[in-house]
Amino acid sequence: MGPRTLLWNETERRPRAPLRVVLLVVVTALPAVGTSLGASGIVGGVRAPLEAAFGEAAATAVGAVLGVALAGGTVSLSVLIAGRYVDRRRLRDFGFRLNRAWWLDCGFGLALGAGLMTLLFLGYLAAGWVEITGTFRPRDGVVVRLLALVGVFLVVGVYEELLARGYLLTNAAEGLVGWVGRRGAVVAATALSSLVFGLAHANNPNATTTSTVAIVLAGVMLAAGYVLTGELAVPIGLHITWNLFQGGVYGFPVSGLGVGASVIVVETTGPRLLTGGEFGPEAGLLGVGAMALGTAAIALWARWRTGTLAIAASVTTPDLRSTRADDEDEGDADPDPDRWEPAPVERD
Structure with a gap:
């Protein structure tokens, strides 16, 4: 195997997987650094006039959304550019089929995230490990x-x-x-992506070795929704409401970060090993139990949706763009966006 073969897949006419990941890091890193530096200036520039016109709450809210949107938009755009021109994929090949089935899966993920965090909160309350000290904080905005x-x-x-x-x-x-093989590849890829996910949160405030391991396990739960359906709908929905209910509804820290506003104000008094302490419920043993329950629920949902419990073919077998002419003929959108068609699955 020559140097070119090590780096280039002639059959697929694209770089091999390790090089594709490295290229993504290069494509993402410089714009992300530039955006993070520019975002503070942009947010600072709009904060003063917003605060003068609408008050401090509105200025803080807009600044928070704008800062995250700039960072997230840069990363997403970099991934899509790398995906299209390096990986030779369409948007739907990243788990965004966006048909009726996709939105149903997303709804399930949203309900699951809210339900799991509510279950944790009620468990803490029943055990006396959390005390409700108020509601709707701060009152201003x-x-x-x-x-x-x-x-x-x-x-x-x-x-x-x-x-x-x-x-x-x-x-x-x-x-x-x-x-x-397919099963081994998905297990190893799930472990790798979850490890990266956990390490990405390792420097958050109040992070510990335990919290990092817990976030790795959260990555496994989120990965289950992807590998069993071939779509990002379940993990996206679950990710959104897990964070939102953890911080915005029940007032817990979210991965060590305070969110500044919540429907319920709480003080956690239970043992840190069980409750997660200052990092949030996801770092406690009960949180890990909720992740296990969530993974099982995802498996049951995927079996009901597809009629089987198997790895989606799209996770390991790419449907690559062939030529510009093919793109023009096929388009990037699902030809029938309302068609009920779950992602195909293949048995090991």
Whole structure:
């Protein structure tokens, strides 16, 4: 195997998986750094006039959404550019089929995230590990602040899933399938993408080794929704409401970060090992239990949706763009966006 063969897949006419991931890092890193530097200036520039016109709450809310949107938009655009011109994929090949089935899966993910976090909150309350000390904080502009949290977690849910599951997990699985088979490739790719996901949160405030391991396990739960359906709908929905209900509804920290507004104000008094302490419920043993329950629920949902429990073919077998003419003939959109057609699955 020559140097060119090591780096280039002649059959697929694209770089091999490790090089594709490296190229994504290069394509993403410089714009992301530039955007993060520019975002602070942009947010600072609009904050003063917004605060003068609409008050401090509105200025803070808009600044938060704008900052996250700029960062998330840059990462998402970089992934899509790398995907189209390096990976030779369409948007739907990243798990965005966006038909009726996709939105049903997303609704399930949204309900699951809200339900799991509600279950955790009620468990803490029943055990006496959390005390409700108030509601609707802060009183000044709480509605606009909560709406801003919805926007922030929506952006975070989409771009983190696109990057971690849609791009990294998929490329890793494709690259490994010829070496360890489909099942082994997906297991290894899930472990790799989840490890990266956990390490990305390792420097958050109040992070510990335990919290990092817990976030790795959260990555496995989110990956299950992708590999069993071939779509990002379930993990995106789950990611959004897991964060939103954790912080915006029940007042817990979200991955160590305070969110600044919540429907319920709480003080956590239970043992950190069980509750997650200052990092949030996802770092506690009960949170890990909720992740296990969520993974099982996703498996049951996928079986009901597809009639089987198997790895979606699209996770390991790419449907690549062939030529410009093919793109013009086929288009990038699903020809029948309302057609009920789950992503195909293949048994090991």
